[in-house]
Amino acid sequence: MPSPHQPPDDSTTCARPGEEPPSRTRPLVPPIELSAVYRIEGLDQVDALYEGREPGFIYARDGHPNAVRLASKVATLEGAEAALVCASGMGAEAALLLTLLGPGDEVALSEGLYGRTVALVGRELARFDIGHRTFDATCPNSLRAVIGPKTRLVFAETLSNPLVRLADIKGLAEVADAANAPLVIDHTFAPLLCRPLELGAKVVTHSATKLIGGHSDLTLGLLAGSSDLIGRVSTVASTFGLSGNPFESWLALRGVATLALRSARACATALALAERLAGARDVAAVHYPGLADHPDHVRAARLLQGGFGTILTIDLKERGRADSFIRALQHIPFAPSLGDVATTLSHPATTSHRGQSAEQWARQGITPGLIRLSIGLEDPDDLWKDLHQALQAR
Ligand SMILES: Cc1ncc(COP(=O)(O)O)c(C=O)c1O
Structure with a gap:
């Protein structure tokens, strides 16, 4: 019978994570929390976590502290109830579209969107019988002309690429609202310059790879909108494997500081x-x-x-x-x-x-x-x- 005081075998010492260092102080800046999974006390706690009765993390693809900190900062900046970090700007767009669209639906896309956004809808989602029509984001009447009963979503950029045309967000939101289709604004080129949600958009997307990160050293995306919608997209993003990772979320939060x-x-x-x-x-x-x-x-x-x-x-x-x-x-x-x-x-x-x-x-x-x-x-x-x-x- 081995004695309880006998030190573990070297292989055991190597494999275990070791003790948390005792400390009554907390770090000034958020730590990078790379853990892919979290320790759970027992079965009552696992039920409480899954049922949302207790706050906490279980599996990093579903959520982790660095993403939550970044999302909460961006939600505040956008005046949104909630935000979500995704693996890239395209990941954020894909998660949103996969949440809101199904076969037979149509998307209204503004002219001159980022090329991959057009490809996402026009090539990839087209394979699932999702159609699209195009309008001019500076002219709400052009949206009125293409929006119809099948339109489930309207997508435009605040400032278009490359001619930096400024969308008439308020005018587009009125047309989209009347057709019951949420207006989604890709705000990548203009963070802080206006708040699309206050102008009537329902969702904002960002490639955080750009100005939010600010140093060309990370690839991430963000969505901001109502808690209900962000909650639904978060589940879809995790299921399709589109979640953002801790290190880049940490880097992006550092970028946001400036x-x-x-x-x-x-x-x-x-x-x-x-x-x-x-x-x-x-x-x-x-x-x-x-x-x-x-x-x-x-x-x-x-x-x-x-x-x-x-x-x-x-x-x-x-x-x-x-x-x-x-x-x-x-x-x-x-x-x-x-x-x-x-x-x-x-x-x-x-x-x-x-x-x-x-x-x-x-x-x-x-x-x-x-x-x-x-x-x-x-x-x-x-x-x-x-x-x-x-x-x-x-
Ligand atoms: C306006 C705009 N939206 C979305 C994206 C996609 O973002 P990401 O490269 O982070 O996937 C880009 C990338 O260049 C972009 O310019």
Whole structure:
């Protein structure tokens, strides 16, 4: 009979997690809680946890502290009852659409959405007999023209990519409400600049990979809306394996800490650069809602607070000009994402809008010479120097 005082075998010592260190202090910043599973006291507790009578976590795919902290912060920022962290912006959209749609349903999609959102609906969900129709997010009447009894959801972006057109969220919400279809707003390009839910949207989605994370070092998505809807989507997200993980949730929460400062600084720089670029020779057009000649400038001035966004797009017309500009830049990299602390650029025709037909490009105003700049935190004069010298390149 082994004595109870006999130390365990080395293999046992190795395998067990060890004692929690005694401490009456708590960490100042949230710890990263990587555990995939949680210890449960007994059967009464497991019942209470599953039935929601006791708070707590069981299995990380269903929920973990880092995601809950991030979600609660974003719910507050969006003025929502609840929020959910998903594995990516696309994961968040997929979880939402899989919750709300079934065979025979239709989705109204605004023109010029992020390419993969269009592919999610037009290619993947189409395989399950889900149809879609397209409207112009700046013109609620165009939504009225396509919305019908089969429309279960209306999807638009606050600021479109790459021409940064500003959706008439309030007008779209009125049309969507009248048809009993929730308006979903992808708010990736404009966190903090307005609150779509206050303007009548029912759900907000984000690619937290972009401005919310802010450092191009994580991939996550977010949804914000009513507790009832977020609860339903959360179950679907877990079942399809679309939940976000603890480390990236932790990183994103750290990113959010500086979001207001980053956004204000980058918006101010974007406006200053847009004004300079508008006067530059060889730039055929500058698309930025802060410029008086942007088609949505008046609405942007009324709706957006704290700036006109961090994205601006210039048109160099031809692919060859765009290519020599990209190659001549010394500091601004061609990196097809956005929202980083450093300024980056993307070329929509070969990345986000790749593979679309000439007719789709024409409808959205996309040319082979469009360059989308995501403005970061550098000194505006340093950025201008790099842009200016690259515009001279042939
Ligand atoms: C507007 C917009 N929505 C959604 C997404 C998808 O997000 P993620 O890459 O995190 O899946 C992107 C990605 O570029 C985006 O630009």
